[in-house]
Amino acid sequence: MPRPSHTSLPDTVHSPLRIGLMGFGCVGQGLYDILQQLPEFGAEVRRIAVKNPAKTRPLPAHRFEYHADALLDDPELDVLIEVIDDAAEAFRLVKAALQQGRRVITANKAMLARHLPELVQLQEQFGGTLLYEASVCGSIPILRTLDAHFGSEPLRSVSGILNGSSNYVLTRMTQEGTDYAAALAEAQLLGFAETDPTLDMAAFDPRSKAVILAAHAYGLLLQPEQVLHLGIEAITPTDIAYAQAQGHKIKVVATLEQLPDGRVTALVAPTFVAADSPLYTVEHEFNGVSVEAAFAGTQFLRGRGAGGHPTGSAVLSDLAALQRQQAYGYTKLRQTAPAFTNNLAVEIYLRTPKENVLEALTLTDVSVEGSGPEGYFAVGYTTLATLLEQRENLRQAGALVVRTGPIRITEVAQQVAESALAQ
Ligand SMILES: NC(=O)c1ccc[n+]([C@@H]2O[C@H](COP(=O)([O-])OP(=O)(O)OC[C@H]3O[C@@H](n4cnc5c(N)ncnc54)[C@H](OP(=O)(O)O)[C@@H]3O)[C@@H](O)[C@H]2O)c1
The missing domain is CATH 3.40.50.720 (NAD(P)-binding Rossmann-like Domain)
Incomplete structure (x- = not known):
């Protein structure tokens, strides 16, 4: 390129x-x-x-x-x-x-x-x-902010709620206990969601936005398929209640992050958002983006994402x-683009009606597991690469994946990075 x-x-x-x-x-x-x-x-x-x-x-x-x-x-x-x-x-x-x-x-x-x-x-x-x-x-003037204001400053991360329709659905489910289908129908009636809701609810739309942000935030030209995107089509009130019991809200968050070794990753996924995050109070059809810059510290922009x-x-x-x-x-x-990687570990909450999905994700360090009326559930670690590979299976199985913790360099990835640096 x-x-x-x-x-x-x-x-x-x-x-x-x-x-x-x-x-x-x-x-x-x-x-x-x-x-x-x-x-x-x-x-x-x-x-x-x-x-x-x-x-x-x-x-x-x-x-x-x-x-x-x-x-x-x-x-x-x-x-x-x-x-x-x-x-x-x-x-x-x-x-x-x-x-x-x-x-x-x-x-x-x-x-x-x-x-x-x-x-x-x-x-x-x-x-x-x-x-x-x-x-x-x-x-929200995020592109000009990244391009002009932060054009020369390294960024630790850019993360945000980039899709108003899915945020509207999650807000209604969290605040009113509305179920997914009713909240989606409401979003469509109000003109926030597409007639075919897949673009919004399966996170294709925020994935496109993450790709555009990556070009301006990190000088990375990605293809959409490189970026993991997980949606909320399978979410139920049980999942919302589980998050609330831990003091979190579930929001679809796009994350671009530069790791300590210089590599950059990008993903879009339902995510546990804690009360001290500026994203916690971004509700309904609003969008919000947080920029963590090396010298400026963290800045947050919030506003209407559509209309x-x-x-x-x-x-x-x-x-x-x-x-x-x-x-x-x-x-x-x-400038020389940083390397992009999906070879990273992340803690997830998984709920799936099908047991084979649980096996395919090869969860490690499992802290919670069990089964209930809505299928099997577990909290443990997997890799972004595995999730990307299994994305379509997860969707077809009606599984929900929620990111519950920070991204971590896996041991294997760490070794690869160290040997590359040593050469
Ligand atoms: N809506 C939002 O809030 C929003 C926010 C951010 C970005 N966007 C993006 O902005 C773009 C437009 O969205 P929208 O919501 O305004 O769409 P829309 O309401 O569906 O309107 C689309 C317009 O495009 C016209 N059109 C379609 N094909 C055309 C062609 N070949 N030649 C000339 N005109 C053509 C349609 O003509 P007719 O009137 O004859 O059907 C219509 O006027 C999309 O890329 C969307 O992703 C939208």
Whole structure:
């Protein structure tokens, strides 16, 4: 993967900024509304491309067109904003725009997580700019914070609640004793969860965000499949009660962590969160991210992770950055990337209706084990690599895995790391 050596922009920025908007759903309309309320901002939505000609729109029909490629072909547009809901098409459009050296903003985390290396390389090759603050944690300015503010500072960890839908479900289950299906139906009714909830509840969405964070926090370009992601589809009130009895809440936490030996790991999993963690009070559809920096210490950002206005606000901040001729510095991406590892031990709580899952995880140092009406349960150590390998089996078996403790270097991994350092 080529590392970027510089990011260049055309010398002048037209005022007002002439925007080509691709997509007019939740995010597109949110941004449009914000710009209507801020005429002094200096941006004008010139053209809007959508997909379905039969849909009723909140603006007159003449404002819409149905071929996003026509926006690509318009050299008068200063910025192209891609906020469509089709990752493959989004990649085609963003790639084509960057090949023209254009300024592009996207919110599409699934597309970015899959194609970030190529998109970074296209910016480098053709001199365009891609900004994507809205893709991680909606309104929370985490990417610019990592890229600009912490661009030169080593980070011990970045961890957070990056998915509002699953957090909403867990909050309802914890506070009201609601069961999973009812809490999910409520989240869907309120518009927090997708019609197909798998992306949120099986943690595909926060995995995409973890991949994007890894690029800015550590200069690591990961493929989504390298990152363990465990969801909450199998969670029951029994699991919530078990956590509460230990003084914890269960939250889906994405963790990026640099180990003392310099290697970096990343995972997304339901996790025991203690009352002294800033994540403990992040409830409902809110997101929160904690950054532990080598010199600054710990900082915490909390805010709305989704919705038209919060996400539109992040796109607005990208527009403002483009007005100021700013692009991501990718400072850490220009340095030698740290090694990535899943060869680490972690303590988990496992509950599974099927005994063979218990065997497959080869738990060690088991401190709790037994069985009940909802299957077998145990608390013990396994490795991230084993969980990654067994992820689909766990899901098919209807098992729940909750991380209950810190990540540890296993003895085998320690020996490998020491012999590598000795060479
Ligand atoms: N919603 C959020 O809170 C949120 C937060 C962060 C990031 N995001 C990301 O932002 C993006 C947009 O999400 P959304 O919630 O706004 O989606 P949405 O409400 O489903 O709207 C999608 C829009 O894209 C349009 N579209 C789809 N395919 C198109 C194509 N080929 N050409 C032109 N337009 C096309 C649709 O057209 P029609 O109107 O004709 O159907 C619709 O206007 C996604 O990548 C999502 O992951 C969303």
